[in-house]
Amino acid sequence: MPIIKNGQFVEDGWVTLEEGAAVPVEGDVIIPLEVALADVTALDGRTGKTALLISNDVDVEDHAELIAKADMVVLMLPAFTDGRAYSQAMVLIEELDYKNELRIKGDVLVDQALHMVRCGFDSFDSNHEIDLEVWNKALHKMSTTYQRTYEGDLQVRS
Amino acid sequence: MYVYDDFDEKFVRERAAQFRDQVERRLSGQLEEAQFRPLRLMNGVYLQLHAYMLRVAVPYGTLSSRQLRQLSMIASKYDKGYGHFTTRQNIQFNWPQLKDIPDILDDLADVGMHAIQTSGNCIRNVTSDQWSGVAADEVADPRPYAELMRQWSSLHPEFSYLPRKFKIAITGAVSDRAAIAFHDIGLQLLKNSDGEIGFRVLVGGGLGRTPMVAKQIRDFISFDDLLPYLVAILRAYNIEGRRDNKYKARIKILVHEKGIDDFRARVDDIFEGLDKEKLRAPKGEIERISKFFELPAYETLEENSPELAEARAANASFNAFVNRNVATHKKPGYSIVNISLKPIGGIPGDATSSQMDVVADLADQYSFGEIRVSHEQNLVLAHVKQSDLFTLWQRLREAELETANIGAITDMITCPGLDYCTLATARSIPIAQKISEKFADQSRQDLIGDLKIKISGCINACGHHHAGHIGILGLDKKGEEYYQITLGGSGDENAAVGDILGPGFSADEVAGAVDVLVDRYIELRESKSESFLDVVKRVGLEPFKEALYADH
Numbered sequence A: 001m002p003i004i005k006n007g008q009f010v011e012d013g014w015v016t017l018e019e020g021a022a023v024p025v026e027g028d029v030i031i032p033l034e035v036a037l038a039d040v041t042a043l044d045g046r047t048g049k050t051a052l053l054i055s056n057d058v059d060v061e062d063h064a065e066l067i068a069k070a071d072m073v074v075l076m077l078p079a080f081t082d083g084r085a086y087s088q089a090m091v092l093i094e095e096l097d098y099k100n101e102l103r104i105k106g107d108v109l110v111d112q113a114l115h116m117v118r119c120g121f122d123s124f125d126s127n128h129e130i131d132l133e134v135w136n137k138a139l140h141k142m143s144t145t146y147q148r149t150y151e152g153d154l155q156v157r158s
Numbered sequence B: 001m002y003v004y005d006d007f008d009e010k011f012v013r014e015r016a017a018q019f020r021d022q023v024e025r026r027l028s029g030q031l032e033e034a035q036f037r038p039l040r041l042m043n044g045v046y047l048q049l050h051a052y053m054l055r056v057a058v059p060y061g062t063l064s065s066r067q068l069r070q071l072s073m074i075a076s077k078y079d080k081g082y083g084h085f086t087t088r089q090n091i092q093f094n095w096p097q098l099k100d101i102p103d104i105l106d107d108l109a110d111v112g113m114h115a116i117q118t119s120g121n122c123i124r125n126v127t128s129d130q131w132s133g134v135a136a137d138e139v140a141d142p143r144p145y146a147e148l149m150r151q152w153s154s155l156h157p158e159f160s161y162l163p164r165k166f167k168i169a170i171t172g173a174v175s176d177r178a179a180i181a182f183h184d185i186g187l188q189l190l191k192n193s194d195g196e197i198g199f200r201v202l203v204g205g206g207l208g209r210t211p212m213v214a215k216q217i218r219d220f221i222s223f224d225d226l227l228p229y230l231v232a233i234l235r236a237y238n239i240e241g242r243r244d245n246k247y248k249a250r251i252k253i254l255v256h257e258k259g260i261d262d263f264r265a266r267v268d269d270i271f272e273g274l275d276k277e278k279l280r281a282p283k284g285e286i287e288r289i290s291k292f293f294e295l296p297a298y299e300t301l302e303e304n305s306p307e308l309a310e311a312r313a314a315n316a317s318f319n320a321f322v323n324r325n326v327a328t329h330k331k332p333g334y335s336i337v338n339i340s341l342k343p344i345g346g347i348p349g350d351a352t353s354s355q356m357d358v359v360a361d362l363a364d365q366y367s368f369g370e371i372r373v374s375h376e377q378n379l380v381l382a383h384v385k386q387s388d389l390f391t392l393w394q395r396l397r398e399a400e401l402e403t404a405n406i407g408a409i410t411d412m413i414t415c416p417g418l419d420y421c422t423l424a425t426a427r428s429i430p431i432a433q434k435i436s437e438k439f440a441d442q443s444r445q446d447l448i449g450d451l452k453i454k455i456s457g458c459i460n461a462c463g464h465h466h467a468g469h470i471g472i473l474g475l476d477k478k479g480e481e482y483y484q485i486t487l488g489g490s491g492d493e494n495a496a497v498g499d500i501l502g503p504g505f506s507a508d509e510v511a512g513a514v515d516v517l518v519d520r521y522i523e524l525r526e527s528k529s530e531s532f533l534d535v536v537k538r539v540g541l542e543p544f545k546e547a548l549y550a551d552h
């Protein structure tokens, strides 16, 4: 599936590291956190960009240093009913001050898209075939919100 | 009571339109049931045994007469002419068509109502004391804080896919009528020594298959820190709560497994790192909300109305009603009228459309147009002049709403059970009806005094049986319904989980067993003021076991 970003499908150059493969020096690679942890020095020598793939049972605060160096963080959504990634995203942004691209990957569906955007995700890697028109409509179904921290571009009570 | 401004109205209308679109996509097949299910639940739509059910939020149990009339209209237009008030102070309609639900939501939005988060693994409707604002034992009115939390928790982006449902209750009184110790978070309003408003915070209470009394996580949190602190608790739960087993997914299990001290440390750690300023309620917001809850313009009246005394002396049925259903109001000459939705042999919590209309009219005439729903599934008119009580009672009688049994043995909490619920292992409504008929005699009920029976149709405990002075749990043994009885549970400020008495009873035997327990209690009590629960606490289960099982 192509990646969704800013309401459009994009082809980006990211490649996910195959299981068991060594970390290459070149290219933009998504590296599972466990692999990165096993060989931290391999990351320092890279010429391409590095993303970290983090499963949803990881306490992201424990990996602040690695995350600070990442060009992208990919959080996992194994099932759309499992909301851990939303809190991971908030911790990344609010507590670790993470500012680079934040992606969510897995059971990504249109009806949760707005929550994801509001929790700071900016690219989406879905297992499903997404109808972009429905996706973009879903993002604009609500223009109002009661939570200020997560407002995105929604309107709060003035 | 709170009235929507343009912002609230826009929010609720957008939410209704969003759900309409989701229903359309479901009906056209674009959305699979597995993907639709959490969406419909988060908007109060369940699939029951025979039909869809829609649960409408009555935030902290407060309704205007206009809203109640609209609920009545919905009951007759889209349902079978009645609605069911629930233990979460909400109302549910048992027979709507899925295709009609978006229209119902529009009708609700017309009167500032919705069905947001009345189900699903999210923060549910915040519940409170049905006597808020008028109870004589209140420190402060909890409703403004409940409304603030309603807004804060609505469509929360971070906390909409929690491990399991999340229930918050708040009380402002010393006597806990909101059962806060059986909630995921229980809040008790306090004033500290400087007169500053804050909250005692309990966490990890709940009923269900593993009943637990909540533990104190903070003895005092200031108002300013309330929302940030809630965020910290919910974030800890969202990250660490168990998701491997639905029955271990509530926060009570996390708190229990970690221990309250470790859980508190974890929450404090998150709390310290939060940008609290951003998470706080905006400046002036609580003052804005509080304005809506200012008490109505009461007249200055004598403490005791002579008309009332006369009417009580002249009419025994009315006197019984006043004794049981009327409570002390903090304003002289006024009283709180509790309207029982537990007529003898009826379905606990049900009200017909015409009854709702009558109550709405009475609210307009005698109680400043406001109605409360209690978690014990009754209605309340909170500001009635004592001198109006007799006329009010006559009107209630015409609508068959005069049952004088508040807090008495026939005022039972009962879940829908096998008559409606897909999870049920046994029926609960017919059991309640049988018990109710057995104790129909008013003088016997009055003799027994306060006794809370609570009935659930399966171990999920929606009927709060663990918290019943007598709890009844319907189970299934090889295709036969049978009922386990517990004693000594309590949902008030001395919250306790009841203990199982012994082997269960068949559907035909339960009411008889309750009868035996009650007779035993009457023998055991030292005076009429020693309640059933007091006796159980004093003598333990043994004497009751003997009475029940001696000839088995």
Ligand code: SF4
Residues within 6 Å of the ligand: B415, B416, B417, B418, B421, B422, B423, B424, B425, B456, B457, B458, B459, B460, B461, B462, B463
């Ligand atoms: S206790 Fe069981 S039977 Fe009763 S409503 Fe809850 S889930 Fe259904």
